[in-house]
Amino acid sequence: MNLRFVYNRLKSMKLGLVAVALAMTTLSAQAQQEEHRNPNVRLGQKALLSGDFKGAVTHLQKALPAEANDPDVLYLLGYSQFQSGDFKKSASSFDKVVALDAKNSNAFYYKAKANNLLAVSGEEKLNDAQREQLLQLSIADYSKAILINxxxxxxxxxxxxxxxxxxxxxxxxxxxxxxxxxxTDAYNKAIADYEKVLSRDAARKDIQTEIKKAKVYRDNLK
Structure with missing residues (x-):
């Protein structure tokens, strides 16, 4: 199975197993392309596309450090870690991706999302200053992705x-x-971003609701 094909499929995916299932249905001719030279990468691809994200992580980690300079392999690893719920390691993997491929908006997206989830997770033993740092990093990475796309x-x-x-x-x-x-500034910026989304699709009831909630939160700050 061609690594570039799998990678490109994941770049266009939304989160979730439905997207993986979609990728599996489109593997016809492309699946006959030259396979990756590293057997652990091949096993990782197979596990990922079958929805076995933890298995994919195991195989892809074994492909390192041999493939440590391949942003595609690191992307697959970060994606598998994200889907496995290991957001800290996922953010680290995507950080390595953007170091190698600074125009990869999807890697910035997943890195930002992983750090945001870490920041609000009650399972992580973080103080409030650390949570704030992660949120600021998340915002910065989303902004970098927006500059690209x-x-x-x-x-x-x-x-x-x-x-x-x-x-x-x-x-x-x-x-x-x-x-x-x-x-107050954070809520105002959240509202501005929500309104940007709403300007493209005015029928988004969920976004309309989020704007109303953000305004209530902002206006009731003490």
Whole structure:
């Protein structure tokens, strides 16, 4: 199975097993292309496309360090780690991808999303300053992705979520990182990003609801 084909399929995917199933249905002629030279990469591809993300992680990690300079292999690893719920390692893998391929907006997207999920996860033993740092990093990476692909509305929508989460963190009284001004600015930027998405699809009821909620949160800051 051709690595570039699998990689390109994942780049166009939305999150979830449905997308993996879609990729599996389109492997016909392309699957007959030259396979990757590394057997662990081939096993990782096979596991990933069957929805066995943890198995894919195991095989792809074994392909390192031999493939440590191949952004495609690192992308597959980061994607598999993300789908396995290991957001910290996923962010690290995608960080390596963008170091090798600075124009990869999808890698910035997954890196940003992984860090956002880490920041709001109650399972991670992080203090509020560390959570704020992760949210700021997430916002920065979404912004980098937008510079590369300004027409991808999911980037604005997810950056809005990161801004909203930052607003919640900074706007909570009693926290060491509390700042009404920073929280207000974060909510305003979240609203602006949501409105950008709504400008492309005015029928998005979910986005309309998020804008209303962000305005309520902002207007009730103490």
């Amino acid at each position: 300004a027409n991808d509305m999911k980037l604005y929508q997810n950056r809005a979520i990161a801004y909203r989460d930052l607003g919640i963190l900074k706007g909570t009284p009693g926290k060491a990182v509390h700042s009404k001004d920073v929280a």
